[in-house]
Amino acid sequence: MDMSSSETVLACGTCHAALLPGDRYCELCGTRIGTAPDEETRAGGGCTACGAPVEAIDGDRYCSRCGVRQRSPQDRQEIDLVVAAGVSDRGRLRRRNEDALHLQTVGESGVAVIVCDGISSSLSADLAARRAADAAGAVLAEALHGEQAVFAEATRNAVGAAQQAVLEVPWTSRSDRDFPSCTLVSAVCRDGELAIGWVGDSRAYWIAGDDSRKLTVDHSWAQEQVAAGLLSVQEAGADKRAHSITRWLGQDAPDDEPQIVTLRPTEPGRLVLCSDGLWNYTPDAAGIAAQLDALPPGTAAITAAHSLADAALAAGGHDNITVAVLNVTPPGRDDQ
């Protein structure tokens, strides 16, 4: 059999696993293959606009010949693991994507999902989010390997590991910037049993028709005002402090104990994890449910994630947008 040269070089850019021609996603890690034509060109290293050699690309990713900024792989990250999928997008206005997404399946039905949002006023916010998400993901995956995992405890350990990872992010002092810091929302799921943990204002929603609801309570100024009965949701949301968060991960974090909820749904549904770049445009569970209900029955998780992210982009995309969708089927309700 002939071996054409195009087949021999096919490998996943993230985990380097071998790929088959025509693969759209890596079988092993779920990374989308060949997201954009210019990213493939970039693999050659040069400028995607004028073809200048890789040496011409400066530290800020500007081409020193034609000035065009090169897209970063972080600008758009997509992961599809069939049962769960997610999209992280730089949005339309931010210079960098400081959100991070971690998705992993373990064994037959174990899934770990983490969304982190680097705090834009902090140093190395993108790195803080990335490391926190990956560190938490590793702990949750480890727990899923065990037979008798207590998900709430695993979540607490995962957030502890994420906090440690953020502390280790290198930084140099700048008076106008905070220590590296980020928010985190995590989900760990197996056999229809779920634990959600969070610190900050990244959110989790349970979406199942009329039973749709927000599972998390923001650690934010706006939420505190509402909880204290001082302002209505609308009033608090309109205040310029609405997005000031009261808890986060990082060196100056008030504490690193996550808030945790567990659930065991009796009906099939979807778990949606997201950063505020998404929920700014659809804050209510009902709004997200309406968007997902508009999709044909049996729509893949990755398509659902695309749909939600694209809606936020279309609405303005003022912040980084990250959303993960996890299909949850209670045991014995497997219709497939």
Next chain:
Amino acid sequence: MTTFTAEAYQNEYLPAGGGEVNAVVTVTGSAAVPAPTSTQAAEIIIVDVSGSMGSPRAKLTAATRATAVAIDCIRDGVMFGVIAGNDTARAVYPQEGRLVAASPQTREDAKQAVAELKTTGGTAIGRWLALADELFAATPEAIRHAILLTDGRDEHETPAELEAVLTDCEGSFQCDCRGVGTDWEVQELRRIATTLLGTVDIVAEPAGLEADFQAMIERAMGKATGDVSLRLWTPQGATVAFLKQVAPTIEDLTSRANPVDALTADYPTGAWGDESRDYHLCVHVQPRAVGEEMLAGRVGLMVAGVAVSQALIRALWTDDEQLSTRINREVAHYTGQAELADAIQEGLEARKQGDEHTATFKLGRAVQLAAAAGNSDTMKLLAGVVDVQDQHTGTVRLKPRVQDADEMALDTRSTKTVRVKKPGS
């Protein structure tokens, strides 16, 4: 030594198909030591001693007195000299065709020599500058500055002769020019000052010379770093529509570009002390697709051949009109200030040509712009040539009789700008 920072102000968003990028870059130099005594400096004072300086007698008296005050302000160790100019140029002090180090003794001797100056002959400014250039040649390491004082037109040489000398002197030393009385040409002195990176102003009353000379020398002595250039990089396919200094005065630097390579050029800015200057850059780039971003320019400072600070000018294409139609306030402010300077110069020119309609329209527009920008100094000067009826609509009437000095003051100072008020200050 001076430390520099460069900061860019702009609206980086462009509409689909748009390619004009505007930015104001503020460059701030802070001298580490307030009195940079370690910096080598050279100073030459050029005094007009043509026949007209003797009538009235007060002109020469004021000029020699002002020169004496300036000499007193030259700090010890600075190499200095005095040139007397008419249709030729003569080194008055020292007479040996070189500069001397300032000391209590040499300053005293110089003042003595200046006190004995007599007026005779015509005016050939190019020859004065040529002698200064020759004297400065012995101090290539120093920050070189000259003051030129004249009361008349450059009548005793051809414009081509003056142009040739200016070309030789450009980049060699900086020169502030002052016209005394009202018989000199604003355009002529402005041309000299602009080429030699200096200022131009009128000293209508000879009595005002002393304070002005003192201020000029003190400013010159405050310069800690010589030969600073702006280095501008623009991407392939882009054109620099203009690069102007817009504060403290408007100077168009566009034609002064010294190419470094195909994409980079240096623009000389002279010597710097503790000061801040603003530059307005306008670059035309090739439009890119919505969502793409381009580096439209990089403005850096070159001090003695070393890059010290830089600001990035960006272009981001968006289909959000709210973003792309917003005009940055710094850019808007200086666009208005540049229009103000043009309106004044064009208005005065029209008035000279007897075109009252254009003069009224242009000077009215100038009043409107000066009022909007809060440029009260220019407002006062405008009030010398027009009667303001409504500053908001720019309704004015030309004054039937205008003092020459008022008109020349408005002309010379038309390029002085006010800076953007920072919010909360």
